[in-house]
Amino acid sequence: MEHRWGMSIDLDRCTGCEACVVACHAENNLPVSSPEQAEKGRTAHWIRVDRYYEGEFPDVRVKYRPVLCQQCDNAPCEPVCPTYATYHNTEGLNVQVYNRCVGTFYCANNCPYTVRFFNWFAPEWPEPLQLQHNPDVSIRPAGVMEKCTFCVQRIQRGKRDAATENRPLADGEIQPACVQSCPADAMAFGDLNDPESKVSKLAGSGRSTLLMGELGTKPKVFYLERAK
């Protein structure tokens, strides 16, 4: 395995601005839900910002945690899919093949992070949002499951560009949309196989934690927080 992609998110830096959520929507052609559908819990945000409140009013502290697919190495969603629509690729990504998905929902039920999203209807965009679709990302039809891909289209392009120019990939060259758009510089993305990469160092630091790591899912998203 040449690469093993991972991400770190610094919770002490995150301001909860949700720029990552908007960037993800634009990059990955995520449909826009109507207010009625959103009320039913049918929104699709491959990355969301969870808010946690600590303390009693007026002495309240808010903590933000961006949650996206954790690209688990031991992913509970993978073995349960009867058609191999979700599987592990050679670079450690947990990949969703839309064309193979028949919509059993099982992967979503078995995901402890609830980061899988279903296409309840054919996707729709209010005018003129349909004009800004990303040509590198396919539009998903009704009836299939989808989720964060770590912007696999950007990973492929980065590798291709480096190969064309006959040079190794530089650390930080590939940035998923959420990482690129983070104004607080809270997110980092890179190759966990490279011990010198920013994400490797951060993942190995004492501030690194895993979301529900006790479940043994081996996530590749590392949350950095101040030790209590």
Add this chain to the structure above:
Amino acid sequence: MATSAPELLPYAKIREDLFRPLSNGSARYWITIAAAMSVIVLGLVAWGIQVRDGMGVTGLNRPVFWGFYIVDFVFWIGISHAGTLISAILRLTDAAWRKPVTRAAEAITVFCLMIGGMFPIIHLGRSWLFYWLIPYPNPRLLWPNFRSPLLWDLVAILTYVTGSVIYLYLPLIPDMAQLAQHNVPWRRKLYRILSLGWTGSDREWHALERAMKLMACIILAVAISVHTVVSWDFAMSIAPMWHSTIFGPYFVVGAIFSGIAALLLVMGTLRRALGLELYLTKHHFNNLSKLLLLMSLLWFYFTFAEYQTVWYGNEPSEMAVFASKIRGPYAPFFWTMVFCNFVVPFILLGIRKLRTITTAMVASVCVLIGMWLERYLIVAPTLGNPRMTSASGVYLPTWIEFAITAATFAGMLVLYLLFSKLFPIIAVWEFKAHPVEED
């Protein structure tokens, strides 16, 4: 207990009584069929809308991705255990009172499996691609994922349908031969083909008897494994209150429980509708009622064991699900379930004076409602309370799910009505002396 044993009636009368329902179709019969068909049409319209527009027309959402369809699936597969368990156990133990009961039970199995087997297809986001779960040769050399419990399900249910159709058909053969001289030409043809040239020779009787004994053994093992596999759809996941080692036997017990209730209900209805008071006697209802009571106690034991361990373990993500069932939004359903599945059968069937055919029917209806709720309480609260509390949600079904669910009940009614018009619902030949295979 038995007021009259059908075995003691003259065989000519038995034949006459049991073949009579095949010939005359009353107005009431056809009105019932028409009414049920209209419910089925409504369900088909609902399904059509769902296929055309997408799963969004249902009440499913994130995180409750499974709803009525999976509940219905487990419910119908559960009821299908009526036939196999009752009939196979009673046949193997050679219980004489089984004779008027077995075929009614075996028919329930086949029809429930046909109906239950549709739900995994109905619940798919792209149901027209369901055959991708079947390992068939294809140009891309793609296999389905045999590690997925859904694939185990597919294999288990297909095995079960095949087995139970054979198990229903074998004891039909001698009756088909008796009916081969029927006076309606197309029926005569049908029965003659189905009788497979049965002549009633000693060799044939022995072969049939051995085949039935063998199938009874096989079908018992298959039935238990099928509902265990169905429970593994849940237990193999890591969702709170699904990931439970007890689920296999718990589901099997629940399945037999609801299956007996369904059988009692069908028998009571047939008794009235076809005038079979001489054949389905108080004796049969009394025996089955006792069995229902036993299963009620077993079900209560399993439920208690399951909830007690969760409560004592006091693990936060499990307790969120537990609380939503015991005192949260699902509490009315939970306590109705306990009332229907335990309190009612315990009182009505546990006290001998209260145990009559009517109370057995009442208890059966309660148990069927309770067992449907039990499956609902397994599916919805767990999904509504995922480990990420920020993602919790509530499931509110729409008319689409209600229409499709109602249609399957109507479908069961139509299938059963047609079956009882085409085939004798009680095995007639069993009352006649015939060569018996020694064990």
